[in-house]
Amino acid sequence: xxxxxxxxxxxxxxxxxxxxxxxxxxxxxxxxxxxxxxxxxxxxxxxxxxxxxxxxxxxxxxxxxxxxxxxxxxxxxxxxxxxxxxxxxxxxxxxxxxxxxxxxxxxxxxxxxxxxxxxxxxxxxxxxxxxxxxxxxxxxxxxxxxxxxxxxxxxxxxxxxxxxxxxxxxxxxxxxxxxxxxxxxxxxxxxxxxxxxxxxxxxxxxxxxxxxxxxxxxxxxxxxxxxxxxxxxxxxxxxxxxxxxxxxxxxxxxxxxxxxxxxxxxxxxxxxxxxxxxxxxxxxxxxxxxxxxxxxxxxxxxxxxxxxxxxxxxxxxxxxxxxxxxxxxxxxxxxxxxxxxxxxxxxxxxxxxxxxxxxxxxxxxxxxxxxxxxxxxxxxxxxxxxxxxxxx
Numbered sequence: 229x230x231x232x233x234x235x236x237x238x239x240x241x242x243x244x245x246x247x248x249x250x251x252x253x254x255x256x257x258x259x260x261x262x263x264x265x266x267x268x269x270x271x272x273x274x275x276x277x278x279x280x281x282x283x284x285x286x287x288x289x290x291x292x293x294x295x296x297x298x299x300x301x302x303x304x305x306x307x308x309x310x311x312x313x314x315x316x317x318x319x320x321x322x323x324x325x326x327x328x329x330x331x332x333x334x335x336x337x338x339x340x341x342x343x344x345x346x347x348x349x350x351x352x353x354x355x356x357x358x359x360x361x362x363x364x365x366x367x368x369x370x371x372x373x374x375x376x377x378x379x380x381x382x383x384x385x386x387x388x389x390x391x392x393x394x395x396x397x398x399x400x401x402x403x404x405x406x407x408x409x410x411x412x413x414x415x416x417x418x419x420x421x422x423x424x425x426x427x428x429x430x431x432x433x434x435x436x437x438x439x440x441x442x443x444x445x446x447x448x449x450x451x452x453x454x455x456x457x458x459x460x461x462x463x464x465x466x467x468x469x470x471x472x473x474x475x476x477x478x479x480x481x482x483x484x485x486x487x488x489x490x491x492x493x494x495x496x497x498x499x500x501x502x503x504x505x506x507x508x509x510x511x512x513x514x515x516x517x518x519x520x521x522x523x524x525x526x527x528x529x530x531x532x533x534x535x536x537x538x539x540x541x542x543x544x545x546x547x548x549x550x551x552x553x554x555x556x557x558x559x560x561x562x563x564x565x566x567x568x569x570x571x572x573x574x575x576x577x578x579x580x581x582x583x584x585x586x587x588x589x590x591x592x593x594x595x596x597x598x599x600x601x602x603x604x605x606x607x608x609x610x611x612x613x614x615x616x617x618x619x620x
Contacts, residue, residue, distance in 0.1 A: 229359060231318055234310045234348070236302045239583060246574040248273070250422075251385050251411035254448025256474060258413040264437040272446070274576035277583055278302055279608060282351040283358035284318060290355025291606055293551075293583075294521050295576065297340045299619070304344040308332060313348070318355045325349055325527040329500075338499040342524055349525025350551045350604070357603035364604050365597065368530050368558035375594040376556050378548065378567035379403060379442065385411025387459040388430045389432040395434040397570075402592035405440035405467065405564065406431070413445070413615040414453040423456060424567075428464050437465070442543040444470040447497070451480040456490040468515050493517050496546035500524050504532045508539050519546040520555055529555045537561040548595075549580055549606040550587060558595055567595065581618075585609045 243288050250266040255266035278298035294301050311369055313326050325345065332341045357364045365371065380398040383391060384404060391408070398406050412420030414469045431441055449457065454472040461469065463480040468491040473480045475497040491514035498504060498518060507513050516536045520529045529545075533555060536543050543559060545552035548567045556562040567590050568577040580587060586606040588595040598605065 229284050229286045229317060229319070229391065231282055231313050231316050232285050232494050234283040234305065234313060235283070236303050236305050236620075238271070238298045238619040239277050239613055240619065241576075241579055242617050243571055243573060243615050245273075245275065246572050248574060251416075253384050253409040254411060254413045255444050256308070256447045258415055258448045259298050259450070261415060263582060266347050267359065268601070269575070272575070274298075275579065277576075277579050278347060280305065280347045280351045281608075282313070282318065282348070282355055284355065284359075287290070288358045289352035290317040290318065290353070291359065291584075291604065291608060292347040292349070292354065292521070292525075293580075294343045294370070295524060295579075296343050300340050301344045301347065302619075304332075304341060305493040308350055309344060318352045321349065321352050321356070321357075321527050324352065325525070326504060328522075329546060338503070339592070341498045343522055346521045346523060346528075350521060353526040354603040354606070361602050363554065363599060363601055364526065365557040368526065368554065371557060371597075371599070372560045373557065375596045376553060377404065377588050377594050379405035379440070379564060379591075379593075381407045381548075381566045381568055382571070383408035383431060384588070385409060385427060386432060388426060391427060392430050395431045399439055400436045401590070402594075403439070403443065403590070404437070404593050407442040407444055407470070410443060410445045410448070410559045413448040414450045421460060424457065425460055428461065428466070435500065437579060440467040441465075442467045442470060442493070445472045446460050447471050447474050449473055451477065454484055455487050456489055458484065461490055463489065470517070471496060471620075472576070473526055477510050478506055478510050482510045485512060485514065489517060493544070496522075498523070500528055500617070501531045503534065505596030508535065508541065514582045516541050516543045518522055518543070518606045520551040521549070522546075527549065530558070533561060535557045541596040546586070547577065550584075550606050551590070553595065553597060554604060565595070583609060 230328035278294040280292035380403045470493040495517040556565045
C-alpha cells in the first residue's frame with residue numbers, strides 16, 4: 229500500500245457564534261489586557277479547523293485534523309510534509325514520523341510544525357486501522373476498560389445562578405467529574421480572587437462532595453498569583469488545578485507542586501516525548517494533559533503515555549475527540565477523558581461536532597467505543613460543511 233495523495237482543507241465557521249463576555253476565562257493575554265481590551269479570550273478562539281485526508285492506492289482514506297493555526301498548518305503540510313510522504317507505505321509510521329520531525333527540526337520541534345505532523349500522523353493511524361479492519365486503540369494495545377469515564381468540561385465564568393444550573397445539569401446527567409474555568413487573574417487583584425472563589429464555591433455547593441471538580445486557569449496566572457490562589461482553594465478539594473501559569477515555566481510548575489496539596493495538571497501546550505520528559509524530570513505535574521492533535525499524533529502520544537505510566541503520572545488528554553479517546557482506551561494509566569458537551573459555537577471546541585460524524589455522546593458520564601468500527605471511527609460530514617467557508 230502506498231500513499232498517493234494528501235488533501236488539506238481549512239473550514240471556517242460561517243454561522244453565528246455566541247459572544248464572549250469579559251472574564252469569560254482567564255488566559256495569557258490578561259496580563260497585557262490593560263493595554264488592549266477587557267475581553268481577551270477572543271484571542272484564543274478557533275473558528276477555523278484543518279481537515280487532512282491521506283489517500284492510498286488501495287482505496288483507503290485516513291482522516292486527521294488540527295484546530296491550532298489551521299492556515300499556517302495547511303501550508304506547512306502542503307509545501308513541506310506532503311513531498312516526504314507521497315509513495316511511502318503508511319504502515320511505516322515510526323519512520324514517517326521521524327522523517328517529518330527531523331526534516332522540520334530547524335524551524336519546528338514544537339508549535340505549528342508539530343501540529344502539522346500531528347494532523348498527518350493521526351490520519352496515518354486512521355488509515356492503518358481501516359486497512360486492518362480494527363479500531364486504532366486495538367493497534368495500540370487494545371481495550372483496557374469497558375467504557376471511558378468522562379468529565380463535563382465547560383462551566384465558564386458566567387453569572388453564579390447560571391453556573392449552578394449548568395453544574396446541576398451535568399450532575400443529573402450522571403457525570404462524576406466536571407471542570408470549571410477561572411475568570412480573573414493578577415490584574416484583577418484580591419477582589420478578583422474572591423470572584424474566582426465564588427465560582428468554585430458555587431459548583432462545589434451545587435454538586436456536593438461526591439463529584440470531582442477540576443479548575444482551569446488556561447495559562448492566565450503568574451506564579452505569585454497562583455500560589456496565593458492555591459491557599460484559598462484548599463478547602464474545596466479540587467481534583468487538580470490546570471495550566472495555572474504559562475507552559476514554558478517548567479520550574480514554576482515544579483514550585484507550585486511543592487507549594488500546596490492541590491494536584492497540578494499541565495501539558496495541553498507541550499510537545500513531543502522530550503517536552504514531557506522535562507516536565508516529569510522536574511517533578512512539575514501530577515497529571516499529564518497532552519492533546520494528540522498537538523503533541524505529535526498517536527505515534528508520540530503512545531510513547532508519552534508509556535513514559536508517564538513508568539512514573540505513575542496519570543494521563544488525561546486535553547479535549548475529547550476520537551484521537552484522544554483511543555489513547556485513553558488503550559492505556560490503563562488513563563483513568564478518564566475530557567468531554568465537551570455540544571453547545572452553540574462559542575470558543576470553537578464545539579465545531580468538532582459540526583465537522584465530523586462518529587464522535588460519541590456521553591451517557592451516564594461515560595462514552596463507549598465500538599470494537600467493530602475500524603480506524604478512529606470518524607467521517608467528514610460533507611453536507612454540514614455547507615455551513616463553513618471551505619479553503620482548499
